[in-house]
Amino acid sequence: MSATAGAVWGRTEQQDFRSRVRGTLLGVAVGDALGAPVDGLDLQGIRELYGVEGLVDMVPAYGRRGSVTHLTQMTLFSVDGLIRAQVRRDTGAWHPPTDLHRAYLRWATTQRDWGPDERRKDDGWLAREEWLYARRDPVRTLLLGLGDETMGTLEAPKNPGEAGPEAAARSAPFGLLVGWEPQLVVQLAVECAAQTHGHPTAYLAAGAYAVIVHALARGDSLDGAVQRALALMAARPGHQPVSDALQHALGAVRQGMPTPDRVAGLIGDGTADGLVSAAVYCALVGEDVRHGLRLAVNHDGPSAVAGALTGGLLGALHGETALPPAWLAELEGRPTMLELADDFAMEMTQGPALHGPAGSSPAWLARYPRGA
Template sequence: MGTAAATGVWGRAEQQDFRSRVRGTLLGAAVGDAFGAPLDGLSLDEIRAAHGTEGLTEPAPAYGRRGAVTAATQLALFTVDGLIRAQVRRDTGAWHPPTDLHRAYRRWAATQSDWGPDERREEDGWLAREEWLYARRAPARACLLGLGNAVMGTLERPKNPDERGPEAAVRSAPFGLLVGWEPQLVLQLAVEGAVQTHGHPTAYLAAGAHAVIVHGLARGEAVDGALQRTLALLAAHPGHPPVADALRHALGAVRQGMPTAARVEELLGDGTAEGALAVAVYCALVGEDIRHGLRLAVNHGGPSSATGALCGALLGALHGETALPPGWLTELEGRPTVLELADDFAMEMTQGPALHGPAVSAPGWLARYPRG
């Protein structure tokens, strides 16, 4: 994987491995989001009263059904859409991925106010015409405010500069799937995507850190190695200590014996971005399998859907799609869309020149991901 990502020359086995990790990351994040969604807003005592002393161990209904995802998954999918569109537009010389991300996030914002996709413009592409994405699933106020106008946030002038929530980190896993990029550029782009809605350094650096960890896992590294690289890269960024300290705390907790809900809640702290990321990393490290890791990640009195999604993305990138619980996947809302988008992303990243470029153009692809 590392050689193919570096050289841009992909063998069949490498393409298949990459596609499995892309699918695993996006499906894992969505499954974790849906698994945690019924617990959002509940204390640990309330969770145990409703689901038993072990807490929630199997998917339960939220928003009227099992497998329902939140706005975090919706935004993660639009992140993928924006990244594909940025690659497609690169041929025109208009190479500025943050602009394509902002446009994609604005397309998501329209789904939160429009009745449905009936009047969507052709230049919006296929994802914005997926009717199930028009459900309003507890979008964070910071996301609605940050994307509520056409002004794009930048690192110098971020949107919502006091916002420390985990929502920007939850949508940042797709940046880590840019396996041909250097990790510091992955971190930078994830930060530039995060400041559209979450302008506090803790929030946007947690988003960057999550992306870099996913990047290492998607390239075949172990969790510990990906974490060490992330800590080294964070050190160059002002405001990094809370995020770096949270990640080190997660590593230290691994050595403190059997995992418990109390230890998870200690790592979580007040539920802001760095604590949610620490919980995800800890549960990915100590989980015996993906089910166990996700159960640990959501059974606490904080933002369970966010920690579930963050952990699910890490485990999916590490193990690939076939390690995900099949019974949980069967009920996942929007699974066909997630798979289609994942496969499109993998195809663009490994075979983009065969889809668009100076010598070739696939009209069907450009209809799905317009350059406008």
């Protein structure tokens, strides 16, 4: 986002952007929460519990309806890291992957500690949200990747053999950098994915997913957004599995009525390319958000990550008001998500007024400290 970005946003554009930011974060969380109770079950197991149609509504996980997993937690810390990167830019320290890594380390702390440590003044407000200090089945890859202070890079990635979908599932916020060029969005998402998932399939899937969200947040159609991603991916070494998976998603749309078997076929062995492909498919063929998310969680594959990825796409495409109100009402942490989404929208549209050369807001810098 340029230093003068705030000057080019009209009121209507700001409202649309805020709705898409809210929609993206809430969409990730709603899809995650819908899939969490059946994560790890196959379709037969889901139908035995919930009937022939499978899971059609929020049911309890982790002791309550609407609970989210580590996928949503990390997505929120992605947003926090992006805001902090913008705030730190004024100091001349402009390296967003470092700010994202620090944010992910703050998430890792929530998985080790019982609650916030008020002595860590540089943590900012998100890391003081007590509800985030819940361990929601984070995969070992994440804990290993963030188990020390060393930041994984494309040259020296963490977990170089890991092709799982978790890095892609935290990458929707990169797509909300609507003032950035698409290739820069891809690069940032790819670099940040390599901090935990070092296999090219994992980090390139994260880049593809982020740039699809980016096109949607700028008003493109989902089909058009996927075509843009394919064009950008083509220049990246190792892109073929991800590109092929996206092509398979587009092809599956023309194969008739959506079925759980078709979703499971796209997911394949559960690597990042397959999950992003399935999410694109569910978002494309869903009659509405509710239908798309139900498709995303009722199959033999991992339900929470498929739901989260699909929800991010649908939220960016349609905005906040398209999400099912009854599901939002039960969503764990919703006030935090709305607050963070609105902060992100304000930073991206009015950042210079909050911490620019002309003056700064002490309250904003207390929420998003420059120190860490």
